[in-house]
Amino acid sequence: MPLVSFRDVQKTYRSLQGADYPALEHFSLDIEVGEFFCLLGPSGCGKTTVLKMLAGFEHPTAGQILMEGRPVAGASRDRGVVFQGDDSLYGWLTAVENVEFGLRMRRVPKAERSERAMRYLELVGLRGQEQKYPAELSGGMKQRIQIARVLANEPKMLLMDEPFAALDAQTRTLMQAELASIWQAARTTVLFITHDIDEAVTLGRRIGVMRAGPCSQVKGVVDVSLDGARSRTDDTFLRYYKLVYEMIRDEVAKSLSRAD
Amino acid sequence: MRLARRLWRTYGAYALGFASLFAFWQLASLYLVSSVLFPPPTVVFAKGLLLARNGVLLEHLAASLKRILAGFVAGSLLGVPIGLAMGSFRPVRKLLEPYTEFLRFIPSVAMITVAVIWFGIGEASKVFLIVYTTIFIVILNTAAGVSAIAPNKIRAAESLGATRGQIFVHVALPATVPYILTGMRLAMANSFTTIVAAELIAANDGLGKMLWDGRLFMLVDEIFVSLVTLGLLGFATDRLFRWSIYTFAGKYSPAT
Ligand SMILES: Nc1ncnc2c1ncn2[C@@H]1O[C@H](COP(=O)(O)OP(=O)(O)OP(=O)(O)O)[C@@H](O)[C@H]1O
Numbered sequence: 001m002p003l004v005s006f007r008d009v010q011k012t013y014r015s016l017q018g019a020d021y022p023a024l025e026h027f028s029l030d031i032e033v034g035e036f037f038c039l040l041g042p043s044g045c046g047k048t049t050v051l052k053m054l055a056g057f058e059h060p061t062a063g064q065i066l067m068e069g070r071p072v073a074g075a076s077r078d079r080g081v082v083f084q085g086d087d088s089l090y091g092w093l094t095a096v097e098n099v100e101f102g103l104r105m106r107r108v109p110k111a112e113r114s115e116r117a118m119r120y121l122e123l124v125g126l127r128g129q130e131q132k133y134p135a136e137l138s139g140g141m142k143q144r145i146q147i148a149r150v151l152a153n154e155p156k157m158l159l160m161d162e163p164f165a166a167l168d169a170q171t172r173t174l175m176q177a178e179l180a181s182i183w184q185a186a187r188t189t190v191l192f193i194t195h196d197i198d199e200a201v202t203l204g205r206r207i208g209v210m211r212a213g214p215c216s217q218v219k220g221v222v223d224v225s226l227d228g229a230r231s232r233t234d235d236t237f238l239r240y241y242k243l244v245y246e247m248i249r250d251e252v253a254k255s256l257s258r259a260d
Numbered sequence: 261m262r263l264a265r266r267l268w269r270t271y272g273a274y275a276l277g278f279a280s281l282f283a284f285w286q287l288a289s290l291y292l293v294s295s296v297l298f299p300p301p302t303v304v305f306a307k308g309l310l311l312a313r314n315g316v317l318l319e320h321l322a323a324s325l326k327r328i329l330a331g332f333v334a335g336s337l338l339g340v341p342i343g344l345a346m347g348s349f350r351p352v353r354k355l356l357e358p359y360t361e362f363l364r365f366i367p368s369v370a371m372i373t374v375a376v377i378w379f380g381i382g383e384a385s386k387v388f389l390i391v392y393t394t395i396f397i398v399i400l401n402t403a404a405g406v407s408a409i410a411p412n413k414i415r416a417a418e419s420l421g422a423t424r425g426q427i428f429v430h431v432a433l434p435a436t437v438p439y440i441l442t443g444m445r446l447a448m449a450n451s452f453t454t455i456v457a458a459e460l461i462a463a464n465d466g467l468g469k470m471l472w473d474g475r476l477f478m479l480v481d482e483i484f485v486s487l488v489t490l491g492l493l494g495f496a497t498d499r500l501f502r503w504s505i506y507t508f509a510g511k512y513s514p515a516t
């Protein structure tokens with residue numbers, strides 16, 4: 001049984017003026033336990049919509065979303081979310097207090113939770129920054145706090161919405177490598193959203209490519225059988241890159257022509 | 261040396277500003293207006309010192325300050341929970357909005373008459389007026405603060421496993437603190453306006469009463485002593501408020 005399955009999901013956004021917008025229609029997708037799944041698609045195709053519904057922040061208009069066979073009903077600590085921006089961090093808490101947040105809500109004893117928070121801060125390379133407030137940290141550091149905060153809570157699944165999109169190229173490459181090795185060690189199931197083909201091929205075990213909206217669906221899924229460290233100059237890497245590129249090219253063109 | 265430079269940079273311009281204010285005043289009253297109706301600062305300060313020594317000034321000052329403080333504290337204590345409830349729960353907002361939206365357009369100065377009829381000219385009417393001045397500003401700012409919370413802060417807490425109650429205490433409340441403090445600061449400034457107006461009309465003491473007596477008995481110097489005291493007192497209170505926000509609640513600063 002897959003960990004998560006979207007079955008014929010439809011999402012229509014009600015509009016205050018003008019027509020309703022059918023973002024997704026007959027959207028189906030399975031995500032297996034322990035896999036790193038990248039969802040790729042042109043801007044506005046409905047990637048964030050998919051993530052929000054799985055997280056439990058939005059409800060599908062029709063169809064079903066199951067996790068471990070049960071319908072998703074609201075947010076839960078089973079599904080940890082890393083948001084695109086940094087507005088989900090708590091500005092009045094230090095880095096370590098942000099990371100401890102979930103544990104504190106569950107009344108994990110003080111000693112244990114700070115030990116665990118420190119371990120995850122170390123994992124994301126933030127040792128020594130634990131007493132700083134989010135406002136005192138760079139964009140990349142804030143994104144790492146988000147990742148540590150979610151990891152410390154030990155969810156069954158990680159949902160990440162373009163977590164590195166706002167970072168500069170060097171930091172992004174570094175963070176991708178860190179995330180890859182964290183996943184290698186922990187094997188938590190990940191749904192990772194991106195519009196960057198390179199990032200998808202670097203991180204994903206499977207890559208789902210979405211069609212341009214409206215009524216978007218998964219156009220196809222690519223199995224990436226590259227293991228260990230992936231090199232951008234590797235022939236196989238480039239082959240996968242091209243394969244995914246071919247799939248998405250038409251969709252990007254469509255989404256651009258519709259935007260006119 | 262470094263310390264001196266830092267002190268100068270922080271307070272030097274301030275001191276200069278104040279000095280120039282009094283210098284202008286001095287020049288204006290000596291050469292421009294030159295009338296007993298516009299006494300120079302030297303005269304006013306001499307008079308102020310005299311009134312401070314014989315206790316009259318401090319008595320009025322303490323009377324006004326006591327009223328402001330009592331009303332301000334009570335108004336804030338009432339306003340914050342009401343604002344939080346209005347910002348958090350739609351039915352509560354719908355229920356209470358008619359009150360806040362109606363009453364906040366009736367200035368506290370206009371309520372003086374009613375206050376005196378209801379509570380007499382004793383302390384109660386003045387404290388009532390300050391509560392009235394404070395509470396709506398605090399309610400509005402607090403409720404606005406609650407609705408300005410980034411939805412992702414709430415969502416993050418939900419998916420980290422927080423309950424609704426925990427989200428209220430650990431996310432909504434701290435995220436709103438900067439707005440609450442801003443509201444309280446505005447309310448404090450308005451309290452000064454209100455207390456003077458109230459004491460002008462109905463009081464046995466206070467800085468407003470001092471102004472009224474000054475007019476009644478043509479004690480121009482005393483009028484100016486009262487005015488300067490009000491200015492300095494307001495300035496000092498506001499600084500104190502800002503300083504305590506910075507010191508005790510710096511991490512709640514609106515920057516993040
Ligand atoms: N709250 C909303 N109300 C109305 N329409 C919405 C809402 N949220 C999203 N949409 C529409 O649904 C479509 C999909 O939006 P979504 O945010 O899921 O796209 P996305 O694939 O994440 O895009 P991007 O890559 O730019 O982040 C868009 O056309 C958008 O205009």
Ligand SMILES: [Mg+2]
Nearest residue numbers: 047048049161
């Ligand atoms: Mg998006």
